[in-house]
Amino acid sequence: MQVARCFNWYAGLLLAAWPVAGPVASPRPSVTVVVSALASSTSAVKLYFYNVREKFLTKGGYAFMRVVQPGGQRQVSLPVELPPGDWAVAITQDVNNNDKLDKNLMGIPTEPFAFSNNVHPRFAPPAFDECKFTVAETGTVVRISLTH
Template sequence: MKIHQVAFLAVGSALLGAWTPPTNTGLVQVVVTDLPSTKATVKLYFYNVKENFLKRGSYTMLKYVKPAGSKQITLPIDLPNGEWAVALTQDMNDNDLVDKNFMGIPTEPYAFSNNVRPKLAAPDFDECKFVVNGTTKVVTISMKK
């Protein structure tokens, strides 16, 4: 009887070791192309709350990336499952601000996920959102204006 219990425990442990719980995150490869500068820092603002989109200091996560001499960067990032949107700027004068003109329009390069190109007003979350669902996703954003 004891042999059966030990065998059952060994098989059960092996099965549990092979089992992986479902993931609540997904790997997102954010690829930013057509950078105006190969040296200026790129700031990526990640939002997953619709009401916070583009509100000062209300981003969920902020990442800084140096292009290291390239016109393209790739940022692999694990994000919780759900709807996300990205806004990004390139800090051309290295003052750690998003410089704007008197009307509040950024004077430094900027872009949004889904390559949304606003004309008269800032885009909304729904225009820029993408879904993270546990699988690897590539989000390509062009800085070209």
């Protein structure tokens, strides 16, 4: 009886420590952002990703930011893992390498910039809904041409 009790305790311990297969997490959808018509093949390109409409283009309102070096090319391609949902991207290129977006007296950028969906604002910054794209599956490609 003592042996059986010891065996049961040991078997219970092993089963408790045995890894249990849980639900397998599916990989996040992959998006590739292709930015063309760069003003410089050496200046940093900054991509700001937004997923909250009310925070679009606000200072610090982006979900995350990536800096890409063109490496002598006039086009950059950036694979990004984004969770499903609506996203918008704002892009700048720091041609004078001062780590900020230079603007004129009216607040209009004097360095190249762009938005997803190739939105070209005229008199005011674009709205999130104009720039948004939906991430629903793997393999989404967002092509953006920089405005000079």
